[in-house]
Amino acid sequence: MIEIRVLGDVEARIDGQDVDLGHARQQTVFAALLADAGRPVPVEQLITRVWGQDPPPGARSSLYSYVSRLRTALSAAGDDAQVDRRAGGYVLTLGRDAAQVDLHRFRELAGLARAAAREEVALTLLQExxxxxxxxxxxxLDSPWVDEVRHSWHLDRLRAQLDRNDLLLRQGRQAERLGELISLARLHPLDERVVAQLMLTLYREGRTAQALEQYDRTRRTLSEEMGTDPGPELKDLHLRILDADPGLEAPSPEPGTTHPRPDPPQSPTLPLPSQLPARPRHLTGRENERAVLDTLHAPDTASVAVVCGLGGVGKTSLALRWAHDNLARFPDGQLYVNLHGFSPSTPAASPRTVVHDFLIALGMDAKAIPTSAEAQAGLYRSLLAGKRMLLLLDNARDAEQVRPLMPGDSSCVVLITSRDRLSGLVATEGAQSLTLGPLTSADARQLLAARLGEDRTAAEPHAVEAIVTGCGRLPLALAIAAAGAAGSPHLPLSTIASRLLEGETRLDALDTGELDTSLRSVLDASHQALPAAAARLLGLLSLAPGQDIGLPATAALAGLTVARTCALLRRLESAHLVHQPAPGRHELHDLVRLHARERAQAEIPAPERHDALRDLIGFYVQTSAVAHRLLGPYEVPSSVAEAGTPGHQPHALALTDEAAALEWFTTERAWIPAAVRLAADRGLHREVWRLCWDGHLYFRRCGHVDDFLGLGRAGLDAATRMRDADAGTLTALMRRRLAYALLLAGRPGQEPLDHLAAAVHHFEATGDHVNLAHSHEVLTLASLLAQDEDATLQHAQRALELFRSAGERQWEAAALNNLGWCLARFGQYATARHHCQAALDSSRALGYTAGEAASLDSLGYVATRAGDHAAAVDHYREALRVHQAMKDTYEEANTLSGLAEAHAALGDHDSARTAWKAALALYRAQHRTDRVTTTQARLRATP
Incomplete structure (x- = not known):
């Protein structure tokens, strides 16, 4: 026997066992076949249903694979569910029992209800x-076809709901569905049948003003959005309400009615329900969150709130504290239940059991409670109608566990806590969502002081700060740490702090030995509630070294499509196990990361973990190469190191231009060094080399001296560990790159000269004139810093000759500019100006933007040295514009300094100070201490 459910998540069970229907795309194939069960669906139509009008190139082969997997998954069902290939396409054949598909059962029940002769029978069938x-x-699931089908099915559900409501209204039982009608009116503000039902219900419940307000709101909406007025039936109802037409009154129950509206409990001596647990002793902070809860049930605000967040973040404490602080708002009492949705030791509570218990609390005799779940729910809503009560539903697992407990109208306030966002409840009930994060550092310190005493925490402030950090500012973790410290009053807090800062003992230090209060057990419960695919993704994310990670990189790590990865991340976000510090970036709380890493190491096989991290590194290698090529199209590409790289490489992002490359590098700035370390730890030397090579240009442009120097050293270390035929060339290239980084970082001396000598020797031996020329350019810089005029000009001239002989026109332009700048440095202004102008003309003709910016800066320098300061200002300003457009802040700072010198020489001290201040800010950000000192001195000396 197979059961198929699509009125919610797509699920199937065979003989009571769950069937793995695969990822979202495969489930869409299943839904596309189920929608036409028994009829062949052409392949092209299936592809369109699953991928839309513009399917990817491999859609057909993917479809065949998905169908094959579905066949395997459904094989245990035998004749009850088979996927076959026919001439017209694929067909899903189901057994004769329509009840095995919830959609088919829903349609069958709705049809039977509309054909029923008795209202009570129709009402029962519709509700079922x-x-x-x-x-x-x-x-x-997500595709244009899915959205269309979903919308159609939802309209069927709405029709059934409205049919049922009409029957209830005819029986005078309107209060049972008031809350649902309010939600339906919000979702369907232009549906006049919904509005009419709500208006009549409000009127019958003594809320005439609200009924009239609903009409006015609908009339305005119809006028503004549709340019029309309400229909005649709604207008007539409006007039009848204004006239207090007796015909609108609810009918009296007829003799023999099976569902009379219950009277309130006749127990005047019964005390009001006051089921709240004790008020929390220690609650620090949360002022903003409590202020949000204070707005509950205010005019035009929701009467339902969901307090959600990570396990141990203090949701229950906040809810209970607010409830106790606001008891006067609920004169009819308070109901409380722990739903145990994520309890590590207790099964989740059944909504039916909770309703029964609430009925007892509301004064019903157990013998008088109806036996059917529907009748109990109706009685429950009737007893709450018009009451000013608080319902605190603690630790809910999902919306389905909570929805049967919702009152029928908005007179009660419902406060729900859950580790899940309960998005379905927010959508259908209009609930207000309040997400709790960790405490602020100040509030966390205050919590420790409240539990341990001000004297003890004040005596060891550094240890307190370490405990706060080690606990991730989670209230539960802080409470556990404080309990341990309180139990050992003579133990220094620094000892407790040391245990919390050790990765291997951190979770052990937060273990109380009790399932409900140990942090590991609390996180275990959240983990166990996840689908397997989401749990696997969480485990893989915990292995990634960065603080946060982008969606494409996550997809590469998981080996999934971006769409599937996005769906799983939404599930993890809903469970508050990951969050987005910025759009498209996801990160884990430190303690969640530690716990997920423990689970991953135990549950994900080592080869799978290794492959996932290798794919993640591969993504950064490939995308860095694309980005580097866009930033420096004339630079040596890192693909020179591709030989020997494993065949499987995740796809790089499709970056299209220099701006996109800059944006990607900027977003992933912290990840490039992290990926380098990750690759080095795994002995992936070529990947390390490529990442270091491709990251250098971006970090140089941004002026991150320590970063591009670190990349140079890591890249050289990787190259020296290679044993392949090209290792010598890769080592020489990285030696030259490291020498250049050392010189730019203001660290001349023997080390860069040794690297350059080795590089020159290799390129001379191999006859690689282009890379030899690049090496002479770096030697030019080294000689210039050593103030060796002859060597400087010799190396600059040699680089120009080599580039020219190799036909490298863009590098020839760069070398011509370098030579011109050096000539100006040594007083040969006319020749210098000629070379720099020729370099500028050539760079512009070639579209070589970096060469254009450098040549303009050099012309400014030449003009300054020659005493033509007005021309220098013009050249520097133009160079500054190009540098800023390229986001080359390293050279921007240098150009600003040159511009300031030119302004100062012209006596324009205000402009000089402005330029120097801008340069100083960039030098500080780039940690270029020598330039910071020089610029500060120039500012002090400027009037």
Whole structure:
């Protein structure tokens, strides 16, 4: 026997066992076949349903693979569910029992209800069908066809709901669905049938003003959005309400009615329900969150709130504290239940059991409580109607566990806590969502002081700060640490702090030995509630070294499509196990990362972990290469090191231009060094070399001296560890790169000269004139810093000759400019100006933007040295514009300094100070201490 459910997440069970229907795309194939069960669906139509009008090139082969997997998954069902290939396409054949598909059962029940002769029978059938809906149809599946089908099915559900409501209104039982009608009116503000039902219900419940306000709101909406007025039936109802037409009153129950509206409990001596647990002793901070809760049930605000967040973040404490602080707002009492949605030791509570218990608390005799779940729910809503009560539903697992507990109207305030966002409840009930994060550092310190005493925490402030950090500012972790410290009053807090800062003992230090209060157990419960695919992704994310990670990199790590990865991340976000510090970036709380890493090492095989991290490194290698090529199209590409790289490489991002490359590098700035370390730890020397090579230009442009120097050293170390035929060339290239980085970082001396000598020797021996020329350019800089005029000009001239003989026109332009700048440095202004102008003309003709900027800067320098300071200002300003457009802040700072010198020489001290201040800010950001000192001195000396 197979059961198929699509009125919510797509699920299947065979003989009571869950069936793995695969990832979202494969589930969409299943839904596309199920929608036409028993009829062949052409392949092209299937592809369109799954991928839309513009499917990827491999869609057909992917479809065949998905169908094959579905066949395997459904094989245990035998004749009850088979996927076959026919001439017209694929067909899903199901057994004769329509009840095995919830959608088919819903339609069958709705049809039977509309054909029923008795209202009570129709009402029962409609409610049974509506109860089959667990959430939005087809869950998180996403395609144009899915959206269209989902919308159609939802309209069927709405029709059934409205049919049921009409029956309830005819029986005078309107209060049972008031809350749902309010939600439906918000979702369908232009549906006049919904509005009419809500208006009549409000009127019958003594809320005439609200009924009239609803009409006015609908009339305005129709006028503004549709340019029309309400229809005649709604207008007529409006007039009848204004006239207090007796015909609108609810009918009296007829003799023999099976569902009379219950009277309130006749127990005047019964105390009001006051089920709240004790007020939390220690709650620090959360002022903003409490202020949000204070708005509950205010005019035009929700009467339902969901307090959600990571396990141990203090959701229950906040809810209980607020509840106790606001008891006067609920004169009819407070109901409380722990739903145990994520309890490590207790099964989740059944909504039916909770309703039964609440009925007892509300004064019902256990013998008088109806036996059917529907009747109990109706009685529950009736007893709450018009009451000013608080319902605190603690530790909810999902919206389905909570929805049956919702009152029928908005007179009660419902406060729910959950580790899940309960997005379905927010959407259908209009609930307000309040997400709790860790405490601020100040509030965390205050919590420790409240538990341990001000004297003890004040005596060891550094240890307190370490405990706060080690606990990740989570209230539960802080409470556990404080309990341990309170139990050992003579133990220094620094000892506790040391245990919390050790990765291997951190979770052990937060273990109380009790399932409900140990942090590891709390996180275990959240982990166990995840689908397998989401748990695997969480484990892989915990292995990644960066603080946060982008969606494409996550997809590479997981070996999944971006769409599937996005869906799983949404599931993890809903469970508050990951969050987005910025759009498209995801990160884990430190303690969640530690726990997930423990689970990953135990549950994900080592080869799978290794392959995932290798794919992640491969993504950064490939994308860095693309970005570097866009930033420096004339630079030596890192693909020279591709030989010997493993065949499988994740796809690089499709960066299209220099701006996109800069944006990607800027976003991933912290990840490039992290990926380098990760690759080095795994002995992936070529990947290390490529990342270091491709990252250098970006970090040089940004002026991050320590970073591009670190990349040079890591790249050289990787090259020296290679044993392949090209290792000598890669070593020489990285020696030259490291020498250049050392010189730019203001660290001349023997080390860069030794690297350059080795590089020159290799390129001379191999006859590689282009790279030999580049080496002479770096030697030019070294000689210039050593103030060796002859050597400087010799190396600059030799680089120009080599580039010219090799036909490298863009590098010839760069070398011509370098030579011109050096000539100006040594007083040969006319020749210098000629060379720099020729370099500028050539760079512009070639579209060589970096060469254009450098040549303009050099012309400014030449003009300054020659005493033509007005021309220098013009050249420097033009160079500054190009540097800023390229986001080359390293050279921007140098150009600003030159511009300031030219302004100062002209006596324009205000402009000089402005330029020097801008340069100083960049030098400080780049940690160029020598330039900082020089610029500060120039500012002090400027009037």
């Amino acid at each position: 069908g509506i109860d089959l809906w667990r959430a939005d149809a087809l869950g998180g």
